[in-house]
Amino acid sequence: MIRLFFILCFVSSLSAQEQFNIYFQSNKHTLSAPDNKELLQWVENNKNSKILAITGYTDEDGTQQYNDSLAAKRVETVFKLISGKVPIREDFKKISFGEKHQHSKIKAENRKVIIYYLLNKDLHREAEVLGIKPESVPKKKIAFPDKVIITNPNGSKSEYQLDVDFMNSLSNASKGTKLKLNNLNFVLNTFAVTNDSRGKLYELLLVMQQNPSMKIDIQGHICCVKSDKQELSTQRAKAVYKFLELNGIEKNRMSYQGFGSTQPLFPLPEKSEEERAANRRVEIEIINN
Numbered sequence: 001m002i003r004l005f006f007i008l009c010f011v012s013s014l015s016a017q018e019q020f021n022i023y024f025q026s027n028k029h030t031l032s033a034p035d036n037k038e039l040l041q042w043v044e045n046n047k048n049s050k051i052l053a054i055t056g057y058t059d060e061d062g063t064q065q066y067n068d069s070l071a072a073k074r075v076e077t078v079f080k081l082i083s084g085k086v087p088i089r090e091d092f093k094k095i096s097f098g099e100k101h102q103h104s105k106i107k108a109e110n111r112k113v114i115i116y117y118l119l120n121k122d123l124h125r126e127a128e129v130l131g132i133k134p135e136s137v138p139k140k141k142i143a144f145p146d147k148v149i150i151t152n153p154n155g156s157k158s159e160y161q162l163d164v165d166f167m168n169s170l171s172n173a174s175k176g177t178k179l180k181l182n183n184l185n186f187v188l189n190t191f192a193v194t195n196d197s198r199g200k201l202y203e204l205l206l207v208m209q210q211n212p213s214m215k216i217d218i219q220g221h222i223c224c225v226k227s228d229k230q231e232l233s234t235q236r237a238k239a240v241y242k243f244l245e246l247n248g249i250e251k252n253r254m255s256y257q258g259f260g261s262t263q264p265l266f267p268l269p270e271k272s273e274e275e276r277a278a279n280r281r282v283e284i285e286i287i288n289n
Contacts, residue, residue, distance in 0.1 A: 017052060017129060020115045022078060023108065026061065029073035031081075039078065043085045048120040051088045052130070054078055057097050059110040071097060078113045086117075089126075139172045142210050148202045160199025162206075170207045171214075173286045178219075181240075181282045191235035193243075201243050204284065208249050215287040218256040223270060223279035226261055234258025240282055255287075 022039050025032060031039065056071035056078075075094045104110055118126060126132075144167045150158050163182070170179055184200040186193055193201065208214060220237035222228055237256035244254060261268060266275035 017116050018049070018119055020117065022113050022115070024074055024111045024113070026059070026107070026111060027070070029070055029077055031077065036081070039081055042115075043082050046086050046117065046119075049086060050118045050120075050123055050126070051082070051086055051115060052118065053116045054094050055097060055114045055116070056094075057110055057112050057114075059107040061107075074111075074113050078115065082115070139168070140211075142168065142171055144168070144206055144210075148199060148206075150198060150202070158195070158198070160202065162199055162203050167203050167207050170204070170284065171211055171289075173289060175286050175288060177286045178283045179286075181284065184240075184282050186232075186236055186239075189230070189232070191232060191239045193239060201240065204240070205244055205247050205249070208244060208253070211289065214289045215253045216255075217285040217287055218254065219283045219285060220256070220258040221263060221279060221281050221283070222261050223264070223276040224261070224268070226268060228258065228260030231258060233260050236282060 020042050022031070022035055022042075024030075024035070054075050056073075056075035058067040058071050058074075060067075062070070072094075079094060118129065122129070144162065144164045146162055146164050148160050148162055150160065152158055166179075166182070173179060181200050181204065183197060184193065185197045208216070218237045218240045220233035220235070222233045222236075228234075234257065237258050241254055241256040245251060261279065264270075264279045265281075266279055268279075270276045270279060
């Protein structure tokens with residue numbers, strides 16, 4: 001096993017985490033029976049935790065070279081006792097500081113090994129706690145048209161301005177992201193899209209065409225009433241789904257559902273038309289991209 005040495009700032013970054021201290025007798029790198037029992041009890045209590053690092057220290061007695069070696073041996077003792085019993089981070093670090101640390105006036109408190117770890121309840125915060133930023137993925141820049149001309153059933157043509165910024169945001173949205181189809185309006189108490197909103201459907205269609213791996217869930221919401229007796233939220237989400245299907249988007253890339261007014265952005269009853277309009281919406285959740 002290769003021993004890795006890292007600068008002190010790494011340990012400082014773990015200060016927000018749980019830590020367990022185990023102490024050694026002077027000039028010893030093996031544990032006494034009581035300390036060994038205490039460590040094994042910690043292991044028993046932390047089988048679902050995750051170890052981030054183990055650091056070793058000594059007091060100031062002895063030469064620096066001797067103390068560096070002693071600290072490393074103490075780390076190795078603890079590591080062997082817990083390895084395979086408690087999950088350990090893949091880039092786990094064993095760090096030996098020897099006597100190079102802030103000393104306590106009580107020598108016994110300096111002869112120690114510290115285990116830094118996360119409790120099971122905090123594992124979802126692992127990257128945040130360690131200050132690890134997700135790798136930035138280059139944004140796709142697609143040359144979407146800024147307008148679309150649609151032929152109406154009567155043969156006439158209508159021109160709609162497209163929101164290219166929204167289309168690129170949707171193209172680059174990560175899994176789990178929800179984006180509202182702004183200005184997608186329906187005829188009152190129906191699931192018929194108003195004529196001036198048809199361009200919004202084409203924005204979504206063009207994005208789906210340009211991103212063949214994208215999968216979405218179309219989610220409808222209504223305002224004003226607590227009970228969606230007409231299932232308008234579901235029917236409106238389905239209307240968007242059917243539009244995409246009729247224009248060639250595969251069914252296995254889409255799903256739809258209605259939430260009624262169970263997920264309002266503003267509490268019911270709304271206080272203004274702006275709040276009602278915000279609650280009355282269709283959202284796209286990215287399932288895969």
